[in-house]
Amino acid sequence: IPPAPPSIPSPPEQQAFRVNVNSPSGSPTLNGRVELFCETNPPLSYAIYEWLMDGRVVSSGQRYYVYRWTRDFFNKNIVCRATVNGRRQEFTYVKKLEATRERELMLRPPPGPQLAVRVGDRKELHCEIDGGSTSGNQVQWFFNSQPLSETQLSQYNIGRLDRVRVSILVVKSVNAINEGQYECRIPGGTKEIFLLVLGERATLEVNPAKESIQVGAVNAEFHCRISNVQGVRNTNLKWYFLGAYPNGPRQPINLRDWQLRNPELTYESSFISLAVPGSLYHAGWYLCVAPNDMTAKGQLHVTGAPEPIRVVVTPREVRVRPNQQVTIDCVATQSGRSVGQPTFSFQSGRALSSDPRFRSFPSGQGRISLQVYGLTMRDANLVVICTYQSVTDRAVIIVENVCGVNTFRCGDGRCIDRSLRCNGVPDCQDRSDEDPSACQMCDPLEIKCEFYNGRPALKQTYSYNWKCDGEDDCGNGFDEANCKYNGTQCGGTHFACYNGPVIPRAFMCDNEPDCPTGEDDNQCSPVPTITTLQRGPERVKIGQTVRLTCTAAGKPLPKVLWRFNWRCLRDASRMTFDNW
Numbered sequence: 259i260p261p262a263p264p265s266i267p268s269p270p271e272q273q274a275f276r277v278n279v280n281s282p283s284g285s286p287t288l289n290g291r292v293e294l295f296c297e298t299n300p301p302l303s304y305a306i307y308e309w310l311m312d313g314r315v316v317s318s319g320q321r322y323y324v325y326r327w328t329r330d331f332f333n334k335n336i337v338c339r340a341t342v343n344g345r346r347q348e349f350t351y352v353k354k355l356e357a358t359r360e361r362e363l364m365l366r367p368p369p370g371p372q373l374a375v376r377v378g379d380r381k382e383l384h385c386e387i388d389g390g391s392t393s394g395n396q397v398q399w400f401f402n403s404q405p406l407s408e409t410q411l412s413q414y415n416i417g418r419l420d421r422v423r424v425s426i427l428v429v430k431s432v433n434a435i436n437e438g439q440y441e442c443r444i445p446g447g448t449k450e451i452f453l454l455v456l457g458e459r460a461t462l463e464v465n466p467a468k469e470s471i472q473v474g475a476v477n478a479e480f481h482c483r484i485s486n487v488q489g490v491r492n493t494n495l496k497w498y499f500l501g502a503y504p505n506g507p508r509q510p511i512n513l514r515d516w517q518l519r520n521p522e523l524t525y526e527s528s529f530i531s532l533a534v535p536g537s538l539y540h541a542g543w544y545l546c547v548a549p550n551d552m553t554a555k556g557q558l559h560v561t562g563a564p565e566p567i568r569v570v571v572t573p574r575e576v577r578v579r580p581n582q583q584v585t586i587d588c589v590a591t592q593s594g595r596s597v598g599q600p601t602f603s604f605q606s607g608r609a610l611s612s613d614p615r616f617r618s619f620p621s622g623q624g625r626i627s628l629q630v631y632g633l634t635m636r637d638a639n640l641v642v643i644c645t646y647q648s649v650t651d652r653a654v655i656i657v658e659n660v661c662g663v664n665t666f667r668c669g670d671g672r673c674i675d676r677s678l679r680c681n682g683v684p685d686c687q688d689r690s691d692e693d694p695s696a697c698q699m700c701d702p703l704e705i706k707c708e709f710y711n712g713r714p715a716l717k718q719t720y721s722y723n724w725k726c727d728g729e730d731d732c733g734n735g736f737d738e739a740n741c742k743y744n745g746t747q748c749g750g751t752h753f754a755c756y757n758g759p760v761i762p763r764a765f766m767c768d769n770e771p772d773c774p775t776g777e778d779d780n781q782c783s784p785v786p787t788i789t790t791l792q793r794g795p796e797r798v799k800i801g802q803t804v805r806l807t808c809t810a811a812g813k814p815l816p817k818v819l820w821r822f823n824w825r826c827l828r829d830a831s832r833m834t835f836d837n838w
Contacts, residue, residue, distance in 0.1 A: 275302060277340045277349040286331065286353045287372050288452060292324040294351060296338035310337040329355075329454065357456050365442055370450035375432050377457030383427040385442030385449055392444050394420030399427060400441040402551055413549055415489055429453075434460030435487045435550045461485045464546050464556040471536045473562035478532040480556045482546035485526060490549060492520040492528040500543040504555060508545065509775055510756040515540065536560050539595060567592045569600055570811075571644050571651040572787040578657055579673060584630040586653050587621065588644035589783070596624025596781060600646035610642075623781075633657050666691055707732035710739060722819065726751035727764030753778055753814065766814040783812035 275298045283293040297320065298305050309317040311334065316322075322338075324331060332355035339348045357376040364371075365385050375381055385397055397420070399406040406427075411418060414435055417428040429436050437455040441448055462484045471478045482495050497518065500506035511518075511530060519529040532540065541560040547553050571588045578584055590600045602610050602618045610616040610628070621627040628642065633655065640655040665673045668686030678685045680697035705722055707715035716733025724731045726741035741751050741762075752760045755773035765772045767782035788810050798804050810816040820835070 275299060275305075275340070275342060275347060277338055277347045279336075279338050279349045279351040281351075286324075286327045287369075288327065288329060288454060290327050292327045292331075294322045294324075294336065294338070296320050296322070296340065296349065298340050298342070298347070302340075302342055304342065306341040308339045308341070310339060311335070332454075355454065355456065363451055363453075365440065365449035365451045367447060368450055370452065372452040372454060374454040374456050375429075375436075377433055377455060379429075379432045381429045381432060381453070383429070383440055383451060385425045385427075385444070387423045387425075387444060390445065393422050394425040396444070397425035398443040399425070400439075400443065402438040403441075410549070413489070413494065433457075433487060433489070435490055435548075438550065457486075460487045460548075460550070460552065462546065462548050462552040462554045464544070464554040466556060468557045468559065470559040470561060471532075473537060473560060473565065474535045476532055476535055478536055478540070478558055479529060480544055480546075480558075481527050481529045482554060483527045484548050484552075487548065487550070491525045494549050495520075495528040496547045497528070497530055498545040498547065500545050500555070502542050504543045504557075506543065509777075511544070512756060537565055538592070565592055567597065567647055567649045569644055569646050569649045569651045570787050571653045573653065574651070574788075575654045575656065578633065578655065579659060580634050580657060581632055582673075584628075584633070584655055586628040586630075586642065586655075588626050588628070588651065589787075590624045590646035590649070596622065598624055598646050600624070600626050600644050602626060602628045603643050603645065605641040605643055605652070616642075630655065635659075705737070707734070707736050710734045710736035722817075724764070726762060728762035729764075763814055781813055786810050786812035786816035 277296060277298055279294055279296050281292060282295055283291065286292045294309075296307050296309075307318060307320050308315050309322045322336070332353055334352065336351045337348050338351065339346055355374050357379070358373045360373075361380065362382045362384055363373060365383060385394075385399075387394065387397070399418070401410070401414070404410075406414075406416075411427075415430050415433075416436075417430060419426045419428065425442060427440065432453075432455055434455050434457070437453055437460075439450060439452050441450045462482065464480055464482050466480070469478055469480065482492075482497070484490055484492075484495065497511045497516075498508040499511050500508065515532065515534045516530045517533045519531065521527070521529070528546065530544070538560050541558055544556050544558065545553055546555070568591050569588065570591075571586060573586070576584055576586065586602075588600050588602065589596060590598050599620060602616075604610065604613075610618055615632045616628065616630055618626055618628045624646075626644070633640070635657055637655070638657045640657070641652055642655070643650050643652050666676050666679045667673055669688040669690035672686060674685050674691060679691045682692070684692050686692075704719040705725070706719055707717050709715065710732070711734055713734040715736055717731065720731040720737045725737055728738070731737045751763055753763055753766050754760050756775060756777055759773070761772045761778060766778045769779060771779045788808065796804060796806070806820075808818050808820075810818055
């Protein structure tokens, strides 16, 4: 019998093949990078590969990469289609997400497991302690990298049980707010687990997503709604202002400008409404944050004519002696914010750089300072102009043979610093700065320390500016008594942080932020600005009531002090003072 003839391979268009998909990167995990590889069996080098999702081609080639495997990829069909000379075969890859039936879930060293749980399940998260002297009550628990406080445990409907060798978190009834990374930290290591919650997806949205108002309007409002999160109400939602950029730093909304409402009737919706006329200052992004760190944003556009620019010089008039140094400040503002960079010049328009005795330098956003040296009597009534975008203000420097502010004139005409007067050391050649009769006169900047709280004072006096500054200057608490915060008092003793504590006014603008978000050291004024001051003689009749007004501005709010010939007011019992 002759041997059988050798087999002849089928032509490519008739060859049978199958398609298979595997994952060289391992089983997909939430937010991880996934690589899928498609191949024919038997391997066919001339096969053409395509990847499809939802019936659409999303890629080509044997490899398909998902750079961030979100929860939307779970339970989704990813199809690889191989074509060989017109013949097609497909393989469907799907990573199913099924809820674990285990009640006790063990945390493991990183990377910990990712497990799916269903809404309404009761789960125990076990952090086992492997030897050592650590006990359960020393374990530190974290959720999404944030420490879990007692308040948050209650808010997330979680109980905690600590024993000798284990610490257990009990999620009493799982809901969307419980989704995330749990960590337990013990000496020598960390263990973790990630819970994926199956069920209705939690949602958080801000409406309207974009809002536009005119300058001066008060009809701006945003509302934030959270859905499908058990136990979370509108009072648990937090509002922040991000500024001009959607990813800007979070700042608590200014509750002086915005009214926050959390109605009981719509307990899943929180509202903020503009309570003052809208300005460019209010334009930007507003962020709503839920307890599980879900976020949603809305943007406010403010249109219309911009508010006018203001330029303010301080002081507007200064009297100095020849060769005395002078400092003048200028600030440009718009819509309550410092803007641009103003400049100083002479009234004639001549640049200050033409006179070496004048030196100007930026002293902050929208601020400039001018220092003047070596003035003579020939410079009397010198006018300097501060300008920003054609808006101006002016200051007059009057040179005269008198002592300046905060100085004392000796009997021989020499000027010394005011702090050297009545300090027990003669600084004037004629000793007039230590005249006993003059030193016993009342000084409105020095207040007597009195017997208080059953104890005598350790010092005789304290400075007017040290009242209610948080430090005991008298030694018995007298200067810190009766310092109750009054939010309506102009230039009061305290400052209220946004959504935070109340701090002494003396803590403001000291280059050391004391408020949680630092607003006590933002936009500080180099010196206060006197915006309104009655000048010139006031002619009155005997017995007539006289009203004098002084208006000052700045941050911190200035304290206004009244004097009579640089001393205490005479017969102050007949006088009343109103601050607003």
